[in-house]
Amino acid sequence: xxxxxxxxxxxxxxxxxxxxxxxxxxxxxxxxxxxxxxxxxxxxxxxxxxxxxxxxxxxxxxxxxxxxxxxxxxxxxxxxxxxxxxxxxxxxxxxxxxxxxxxxxxxxxxxxxxxxxxxxxxxxxxxxxxxxxxxxxxxxxxxxxxxxxxxxxxxxxxxxxxxxxxxxxxxxxxxxxxxxxxxxxxxxxxxxxxxxxxxxxxxxxxxxxxxxxxxxxxxxxxxxxxxxxxxxxxxxxxxxxxxxxxxxxxxxxxxxxxxxxxxxxxxxxxxxxxxxxxxxxxxxxxxxxxxxxxxxxxxxxxxxxxxxxxxxxxxxxxxxxxxxxxxxxxxxxxxxxxxxxxxxxxxxxxxxxxxxxxxxxxxxxxxxxxxxxxxxxxxxxxxxxxxxxxxxxxxxxxxxxxxxxxxxxxxxxxxxxxxxxxxxxxxxxxxxxxxxxxxxxxxxxxxxxxxxxxxxxxxxxxxxx
Amino acid sequence: xxxxxxxxxxxxxxxxxxxxxxxxxxxxxxxxx
Numbered sequence: 001x002x003x004x005x006x007x008x009x010x011x012x013x014x015x016x017x018x019x020x021x022x023x024x025x026x027x028x029x030x031x032x033x034x035x036x037x038x039x040x041x042x043x044x045x046x047x048x049x050x051x052x053x054x055x056x057x058x059x060x061x062x063x064x065x066x067x068x069x070x071x072x073x074x075x076x077x078x079x080x081x082x083x084x085x086x087x088x089x090x091x092x093x094x095x096x097x098x099x100x101x102x103x104x105x106x107x108x109x110x111x112x113x114x115x116x117x118x119x120x121x122x123x124x125x126x127x128x129x130x131x132x133x134x135x136x137x138x139x140x141x142x143x144x145x146x147x148x149x150x151x152x153x154x155x156x157x158x159x160x161x162x163x164x165x166x167x168x169x170x171x172x173x174x175x176x177x178x179x180x181x182x183x184x185x186x187x188x189x190x191x192x193x194x195x196x197x198x199x200x201x202x203x204x205x206x207x208x209x210x211x212x213x214x215x216x217x218x219x220x221x222x223x224x225x226x227x228x229x230x231x232x233x234x235x236x237x238x239x240x241x242x243x244x245x246x247x248x249x250x251x252x253x254x255x256x257x258x259x260x261x262x263x264x265x266x267x268x269x270x271x272x273x274x275x276x277x278x279x280x281x282x283x284x285x286x287x288x289x290x291x292x293x294x295x296x297x298x299x300x301x302x303x304x305x306x307x308x309x310x311x312x313x314x315x316x317x318x319x320x321x322x323x324x325x326x327x328x329x330x331x332x333x334x335x336x337x338x339x340x341x342x343x344x345x346x347x348x349x350x351x352x353x354x355x356x357x358x359x360x361x362x363x364x365x366x367x368x369x370x371x372x373x374x375x376x377x378x379x380x381x382x383x384x385x386x387x388x389x390x391x392x393x394x395x396x397x398x399x400x401x402x403x404x405x406x407x408x409x410x411x412x413x414x415x416x417x418x419x420x421x422x423x424x425x426x427x428x429x430x431x432x433x434x435x436x437x438x439x440x441x442x443x444x445x446x447x448x449x450x451x452x453x454x455x456x457x458x459x460x461x462x463x464x465x
Numbered sequence: 466x467x468x469x470x471x472x473x474x475x476x477x478x479x480x481x482x483x484x485x486x487x488x489x490x491x492x493x494x495x496x497x498x
Contacts, residue, residue: 032471034471035474038477042477180482180485183485183489186488186489187488188485304495307489307492310489
């Protein structure tokens with residue numbers, strides 16, 4: 001078995017010497033570990049485009065009419081399914097291909113993610129050109145979604161192995177890229193559509209092809225520069241603590257054992273509740289600020305508010321994950337849940353007081369903790385289950401994201417509609433939602449409270465390396 | 466050489482990210498105008 005391939009012979013240098021193989025990515029002695037995060041960022045900045053897919057929603061409903069929707073054009077509802085399918089396949093691919101990603105190594109998995117994500121744009125582009133919505137679903141939704149899932153988990157365990165002294169900061173850096181990707185993709189999509197717009201085309205088809213090329217190349221760049229550390233590598237001057245920290249294991253748990261443990265499902269609950277609370281608000285942020293501050297916030301200003309939340313979401317990923325290296329993972333999630341409950345409970349009062357800066361600040365902090373929850377979870381998994389299969393375990397845990405992606409928006413919009421139908425003024429229709437979010441965060445808090453160390457009987461017996 | 470490589474790699478990912486953040490901040494400022 002290869003020194004760095006716990007799943008099988010994928011990393012055996014004597015049998016596989018291709019450029020994409022794990023054996024070819026082992027860093028030479030003295031390699032600067034800060035050369036690795038840009039590789040992870042290149043992938044996450046690319047796949048983060050998914051969060052900006054809504055930029056294409058309206059133009060995709062005007063493919064035939066060009067300036068206005070014409071008979072035969074796709075409806076907004078039909079187009080909206082594309083993103084949902086992509087997120088569904090993100091969760092499925094991360095869960096199903098996690099073990100393969102661990103055995104194949106980061107370069108091969110990043111290259112596959114690049115082919116899926118870039119190829120997804122090409123197939124979707126063909127669907128746009130032929131006006132076949134099934135091809136759009138298949139391309140961006142299924143193929144692109146697989147690229148999202150594989151790309152998301154590809155660099156995680158590699159970064160944790162490079163930064164055993166700062167695993168939170170390392171994964172925070174990469175996962176920050178997923179939040180930042182939307183900020184690049186939204187203006188890039190608009191720029192490309194403007195550039196390719198003609199009398200016969202609104203530029204969406206050409207933009208999809210251009211983005212497929214751009215993202216494929218950027219992700220392949222990441223795959224080319226990524227390196228894994230040698231099996232005996234440790235950061236200079238760093239020695240693992242001889243006195244084990246509470247809830248930080250030096251042992252490993254096999255992925256097939258890990259997902260059957262109570263700890264896995266408690267962490268699943270922690271992630272699901274944290275994400276549900278954040279994603280619900282994120283999905284309704286624009287109408288919410290307009291309705292809570294009636295007449296004071298235009299649609300354009302509301303879009304700016306959403307952009308600002310993305311900034312907090314991205315910043316929170318790096319800041320909170322780095323802070324967790326000092327606070328400890330369990331304490332960091334306690335902060336997320338306790339502070340989140342306090343802020344959600346305060347929001348209705350802030351709305352009634354009409355203080356927009358406080359409202360924006362409260363949601364900024366809430367969204368920073370939403371992002372922080374995503375970025376801190378890989379390090380939490382590493383603390384509980386060890387480094388051996390952390391990428392694969394992370395992949396399976398991401399099903400919590402897929403569940404929250406459905407639960408959060410449905411919960412917020414359903415409760416809002418129910419309130420309005422029962423005569424509650426729009427400005428106050430979100431109060432109950434906020435208190436329900438407090439309840440969800442309380443469930444997350446209880447899940448976090450229940451997390452204990454893994455029973456040593458479940459530790460993997462064969463040495464990892 | 467190693468430092469140059471480190472600088473170049475961070476620049477390649479940093480430029481698009483900085484561009485995206487700048488665009489987002491420019492739009493966000495509109496909220497308070």
